[in-house]
Structure formats: structure tokens, C-alpha cells
Amino acid sequence: MPKTNPERASSQHAVAGDRSLLRRMNLLALLERMMDGPQTITQLADSTGLSRTAVDAIIDDLVPLGWAAAIEPEPRIGAGRPARGFRFRAEVGCVLGMDIGPHKVEVQVSDLAGRGLFVTRTEVAESLGADERLKVAVDLVHAALAGAGMSLDDVWIAAVGTPGVVQNGVIYHDLEMVDWQGLDLASTLRDTLGCHVVVENDVNLAVLAEHWLGVAxxxxxxxxxxxxxxxxxxxxxxxxxxxxxxxxxxxxxxxxxxxxxxxxxxxxxxxxxxxxxxxxxxxxxxxxxxxxxxxxxxxxxxxxxxxxxxxxxxxxxxxxxxxxxxxxxxxxxxxxxxxxxxxxxxxxxxxxxxxLADRSVVLGAVRLALDVVQGRLAAAVTEGSAFPAPSAELLTTAAI
Structure with a gap:
């Protein structure tokens, strides 16, 4: 029986691993293109620099995983087959954007492409205590999800904007809202909603919204x-x-x-x-x-x-x-x-x-939630051995 050269075997394994990672990265690149809107095979090839054959093969992986779906081709006049098109299945989950402030609470449900599915808000008194304010927020979450035809099981992550300096989900240096300073808002909402929660200063979220959808x-x-x-x-x-x-x-x-x-x-x-x-x-x-x-x-x-x-x-x-x-x-x-x-x-x-008027905070919260989802997906692609299927399990507590 011939002996195996361990150095050669290790080198072959490394090359195979590199190729596997490269393929997963190409899968991610195509998926990110489709997040911007439906794409044809030609468009995906042009935007990524991959060959049409390579794009075809990658799409054949993304569709069974559940990340992508074929779209009906547009009718064509004359000879030739219509171009194959594919879209990101943004409906496989949703995110929550929340604005919990001194005078109002607002919640938006968006799909994984950032499209708003339902939004609801209510005015609140500045004197409202933390428990009452959080109850209002949770009630609005349930109302927004019902309006969007979703449930908490569909939520991948909730992002919350609120006044104060925020460190690891805890509110510091906020004197505007009763019982708010020192509150571990991320853990409190995570325990109540059963989904991953990130918390950020509300004005910080507003600049994210302006960069995403606003005048900058x-x-x-x-x-x-x-x-x-x-x-x-x-x-x-x-x-x-x-x-x-x-x-x-x-x-x-x-x-x-x-x-x-x-x-x-x-x-x-x-x-x-x-x-x-x-x-x-x-x-x-x-x-x-x-x-x-x-x-x-x-x-x-x-x-x-x-x-x-x-x-x-x-x-x-x-x-x-x-x-x-x-x-x-x-x-x-x-x-x-x-x-x-x-x-x-x-x-x-x-x-x-x-x-954006007074919607900048909730829109920035949606953007933050999407950024966390996309960042965790990219990390899963580079850390794992296989491209992950769409699931809220991509978001681990350690990741956020």
C-alpha cells in the first residue's frame, strides 16, 4: 500500500478549503446583489465578474437553500429564450425597528430587504415609567406583526433607538425618561420578545437613516x-x-x-x-x-x-x-x-x-437590524464549512 505524503495531503486539503471558501464567498456576493433587487444571470455575471456558467451553478445552490427564487421572465418578441431572473427571498424572515422615546413609541416591521411591511405608533406621556413604556412598546410590536401578517417566530432581530448613551444594550446618562437610566433594555426586550435585540442611541440611528434613505x-x-x-x-x-x-x-x-x-x-x-x-x-x-x-x-x-x-x-x-x-x-x-x-x-x-421628518429613528433602527443580519451572514460564510440556510439562528447572542 503506497504511503501518503502528509505535507502533500495537508496542502491538498488547504487548497480544497480555499476553493470551498471562495465558492461560499461567491454565493454571498450574488446574494448581496439580489438584495438590491431582482437580477438576471447576465446582470449578476456583469456585476460580480463571474462567468455565466459560474453564476448558473451558484444560483443552483442558492435556490434549494431557500435564499433565492426564480422570477417569471418578461415576455420577449422574436427569437431566443427570455432571460432567467432571480430574486432574494426577503420574506423568509423580518426585522423590527423600534423608536422608544420620551413622547412617542413607534414600531416598523420590515422584510430582510428593508421594505416596510407595517408601521404603527402612539404618543406617550413623558412621565410614563419604564415598565409602562415597555408595555406600550411590546403591545405595538404585536400589533405591527399582526398588521404585517407575521409573528414573533418570523423576527430575526429587533433594533431599538432610544435617548442616552448606550453600552452593550444598557442605557446610561439619560435623564429624560423615568426609570430609564441604568436599564438593560436589550436583555429586557430579549426576554420578553424572545428574539435577538440590539439597542442604539436614537440620534445615532438617525444618521444611519439619512445615509440609507435620506438626503445624504x-x-x-x-x-x-x-x-x-x-x-x-x-x-x-x-x-x-x-x-x-x-x-x-x-x-x-x-x-x-x-x-x-x-x-x-x-x-x-x-x-x-x-x-x-x-x-x-x-x-x-x-x-x-x-x-x-x-x-x-x-x-x-x-x-x-x-x-x-x-x-x-x-x-x-x-x-x-x-x-x-x-x-x-x-x-x-x-x-x-x-x-x-x-x-x-x-x-x-x-x-x-x-x-424623513420624525421617522428617522425607526428607519435607522431597521437599517441597523439589516446590517447586523448581513454582517452575521458574512461571518457565518467565512467561519463555516457550508453556506447556511436562511434562519434566525444565524444571529447568536455572541454575534450581537
Whole structure:
């Protein structure tokens, strides 16, 4: 019986392993292309650089696994077979995006491609305790899943946005909501819902939403400034959320010297034609040329501009996005803000008003959930010996 050369056998095994990994990576590349929308074999070959034969073979693996499905070819006039097309089976699971804030709770169910299936929200009192607030959130989850025709068994992961500095799912440095500081929100919801849960600061999620669906899709360096009942900011660099060492990046607004803590005071007590105006009316009156309202908006913009300029000087972003309630004010706020920021800065990034209104947090939560799913799938592909079938089991507690 001939002897086996152990070095040669080991080398053959390594080559076989490399080829297996390469095939799994090609499977992943094609799947990621299909996540962007239905693709023909030709489109997949062109976008990945693989041959049509290789794409055909890979599709023959993805379809039985349950990740992909054939689509009906479009009718063709003339000779030749219609092009074969395939789609990502985004319906094999769903994700939850949740916004749990001082004044509202919102839940969105989305498929694994990010398409919203159902959304529901309710206003809540700022004085609501943690237990009551969480009960509202869980009730909305059940309502949203029912509206989407889904159940908790279909949920792969829930991502939650909430005020405060977040470390490993625990809320720190939040004084807005009763009994919220110190709460292990991730574990609490994981125990209640029975699915994997990730928690992130709400303003951090807003910048993810702007990069995904908002006014900064083409930018990789973004500062997002929330201007509403409170003022805060978040940072994206090189296309990734920047959280800092302990999750507290972007919290410049905590500095009293910055002027953000009391900036809203500039919009109170404004009287036009003998009547005190609401915030919305102030911006409307400023746009119409009412001097008291225009002066108030100018002072308010000046106060906000100090912090915006600090971010611009420190980070030199491509785009600054202004979100929150004030984003609906339009040019009556944007124009004085731009003027005051330019006076304080060396470089002058474009300042844009968000078009996502008050949905940026829940949409950012959906994006975070999808990122976790895709990241864990990529890890499973490189760590395992076979391409995994679609399952929530891809998400382990250690992975998130």
C-alpha cells in the first residue's frame, strides 16, 4: 500500500478549503446583489465578474437553500429564450425597528430587504415609567406583526433607538425618561420578545437613516444634528457610524457653553399682532417677514450654529443634516443657520434639512437590524464549512 505524503495531503486539503471558501464567498456576493433587487444571470455575471456558467451553478445552490427564487421572465418578441431572473427571498424572515422615546413609541416591521411591511405608533406621556413604556412598546410590536401578517417566530432581530448613551444594550446618562437610566433594555426586550435585540442611541440611528434613505445617501462623512424638543448630534465617518470608545461620541450638546441646552428659549414669548406664537407659527411668520419672529429665528439659529460649527471644525464632514421638528421650517431656519455657521468655520460643507421628518429613528433602527443580519451572514460564510440556510439562528447572542 503506497504511503501518503502528509505535507502533500495537508496542502491538498488547504487548497480544497480555499476553493470551498471562495465558492461560499461567491454565493454571498450574488446574494448581496439580489438584495438590491431582482437580477438576471447576465446582470449578476456583469456585476460580480463571474462567468455565466459560474453564476448558473451558484444560483443552483442558492435556490434549494431557500435564499433565492426564480422570477417569471418578461415576455420577449422574436427569437431566443427570455432571460432567467432571480430574486432574494426577503420574506423568509423580518426585522423590527423600534423608536422608544420620551413622547412617542413607534414600531416598523420590515422584510430582510428593508421594505416596510407595517408601521404603527402612539404618543406617550413623558412621565410614563419604564415598565409602562415597555408595555406600550411590546403591545405595538404585536400589533405591527399582526398588521404585517407575521409573528414573533418570523423576527430575526429587533433594533431599538432610544435617548442616552448606550453600552452593550444598557442605557446610561439619560435623564429624560423615568426609570430609564441604568436599564438593560436589550436583555429586557430579549426576554420578553424572545428574539435577538440590539439597542442604539436614537440620534445615532438617525444618521444611519439619512445615509440609507435620506438626503445624504451619496456622502460617507456626515454630521446629523437633531433640533427639536432637545438638541443632539451623531457622526458618520467613512460610511460607518462613529460611536467613540464608550458610545458617547457626538454628545457636544452636553456642554453648557455650547448654548444648545437652552437654545429653545429663543423661540418662546414671541408676540406678533398681539398674540404669542407657537414654534411652527414663529418660522412661518419669519418667512413672511414679521420682524419679531425673524429676530427670534435668527437668535435661535445663531445658538444652534455654534455647535454645528464645532463639529465642522473638528470633523470637516461632507454634509451636515439637520433633523428633528425644526427640519420642517425650511429656508426660514436654514438660511440664517448657514450664515451663522459660515462665520465660524474654515471649510463649508453643505447643510441640508432632513426629509424623513420624525421617522428617522425607526428607519435607522431597521437599517441597523439589516446590517447586523448581513454582517452575521458574512461571518457565518467565512467561519463555516457550508453556506447556511436562511434562519434566525444565524444571529447568536455572541454575534450581537
Amino acid at each position: 445617501k451619496e456622502a460617507s462623512s456626515i454630521v446629523y444634528v437633531l433640533v427639536g424638543n432637545r438638541t443632539g448630534a451623531s457622526i458618520m465617518t467613512a460610511g460607518h457610524l462613529f460611536r467613540g470608545f464608550a458610545g458617547g461620541a457626538g454628545e457636544l450638546g452636553a456642554l453648557p457653553e455650547l448654548g444648545w441646552l437652552h437654545s429653545q428659549e429663543h423661540l418662546s414669548g414671541v408676540v406678533v399682532d398681539g398674540r404669542e406664537l407657537s414654534r411652527t407659527e414663529i418660522f412661518q411668520s419669519a418667512a413672511a417677514g414679521a420682524a419679531p419672529a425673524a429676530d427670534a429665528v435668527d437668535r435661535f439659529s445663531d445658538a444652534i450654529a455654534t455647535g454645528v460649527a464645532a463639529y465642522v471644525l473638528a470633523l470637516d464632514p461632507e454634509v451636515v443634516v439637520i433633523g428633528g421638528g425644526v427640519s420642517a421650517a425650511g429656508a426660514s431656519f436654514l438660511e440664517p443657520l448657514e450664515r451663522h455657521v459660515r462665520k465660524r468655520t474654515i471649510t463649508h460643507p453643505e447643510i441640508r434639512l432632513s426629509t
